[in-house]
Amino acid sequence: MSRIALEFKNIRKRFPHAEADSVSGVSLTVNEGDFVTILGTSGSGKTTMLKMVNRIYESTSGDIFFYGENIKKLKVEDYRRKIGYVIQQIGLFPHMTVADNIATVPKILRWSKEKINARVDELLELVGLPGESYRERYPSQLSGGQQQRIGLARAMAADPQVMLMDEPFGAIDAITRQNLQDELIRIQTKLNKTILFVTHDIHEAFKLGNKVIIMDQGKVQQFDTPYNILFHPANEFVAQLVASENIINRLKILKAETAVQPLTRDPDDSDIYIGKDEFLDSVLSKFFESGRKSIIVKDADGQPVGEIAWDQLNGLLQSQADGAQTGSPSRNGEKVNIHAPIHR
Structure with a gap:
């Protein structure tokens, strides 16, 4: 711990x-x-x-x-x-x-x-x-x-x-x-x-x-x-x-370890493995290329630590398509620029 x-x-x-x-x-x-x-x-x-x-x-x-x-x-x-x-x-x-x-x-x-x-x-x-x-x-x-x-x-x-x-x-x-x-x-x-x-x-x-x-x-x-x-x-x-x-931008900055779920089965030789530090846009590409329903996530020693399911990423894609919000963060009705100059 x-x-x-x-x-x-x-x-x-x-x-x-x-x-x-x-x-x-x-x-x-x-x-x-x-x-x-x-x-x-x-x-x-x-x-x-x-x-x-x-x-x-x-x-x-x-x-x-x-x-x-x-x-x-x-x-x-x-x-x-x-x-x-x-x-x-x-x-x-x-x-x-x-x-x-x-x-x-x-x-x-x-x-x-x-x-x-x-x-x-x-x-x-x-x-x-x-x-x-x-x-x-x-x-x-x-x-x-x-x-x-x-x-x-x-x-x-x-x-x-x-x-x-x-x-x-x-x-x-x-x-x-x-x-x-x-x-x-x-x-x-x-x-x-x-x-x-x-x-x-x-x-x-x-x-x-x-x-x-x-x-x-x-x-x-x-x-x-x-x-x-x-x-x-x-x-x-x-x-x-x-x-x-x-x-897509979100998937480019999220690592596999942030979305990993517990394994629901025993991995076999046909499984696709990815490192826990690989970004989710790459994981998405592997789903498209392989047609697999899940991909195994491994740690730095090559040991399985969980999996990412296609349904999981597909659900995120669908939620985005169904109506993502746009705009800048607001405070009391005022738009806030997250890239505003820094004042210390």
Whole structure:
């Protein structure tokens, strides 16, 4: 059973002279190994919530627990070393090499030179930038996407238990952004890190997260799997937020594991198998190609973990055809732009 990595208990944040809370009444738990994306419009409280986790902001009331310990009772410097933090403005030290940038926290922790060098090479390999080619380069010699990879490696250098990521790909071009998203999914699958990832992009939130927090006006509107949010929204705001995503777009950003059902039979040699991280649009194609009534979902070790039935996906297609809503999320009759500029 997974341990609880983070627990929010009735968290509230109101800044001085503000007329309303930036975050209000948030209570939820994040399990170890979860990839939780936080989605909301500008001013919804998502970045404020993230910054309260690493105590850049202190909550006005309520408590946050880190593996069962109240973070207010922990020494800030020691606590932050257990958390990786990646932001849009990467903040690499321009006068330091790639290797020295990654080694920043391990040096503070007084790791041995041999251990630091091994960790730098390990992380460079992990983020797809081999050490022999990149460790002696300077940030100015890297592309924006490469710099963001180094920022991610630096945040992981001391093997933090939790990673906080605040719009890390927001300033990257669309193609590089997609590549970085795919790379992050690969890294998360390999390391099983607990990640909180803030974004204002619906596609990014549902592609990356196995759980998604939808925020509006400082409150959590829904905290659920991408599948349930897309097909079982908790309220009108969430329903209208996701309404612009048609069924094919939805299937492109939902993984097989989000729709898997318990096995109702014993698999045999004629069955088609898919990985749990395969997206549902690919699963749909396999149904069309094979004519099968169900497809077996397997885990990273190749073991069956469940199945997806044709009737299940066909039902989603039919519900879309019968009358999907359109429009932007609304609040008190006012249209809301989910892609509005971010103000922190």
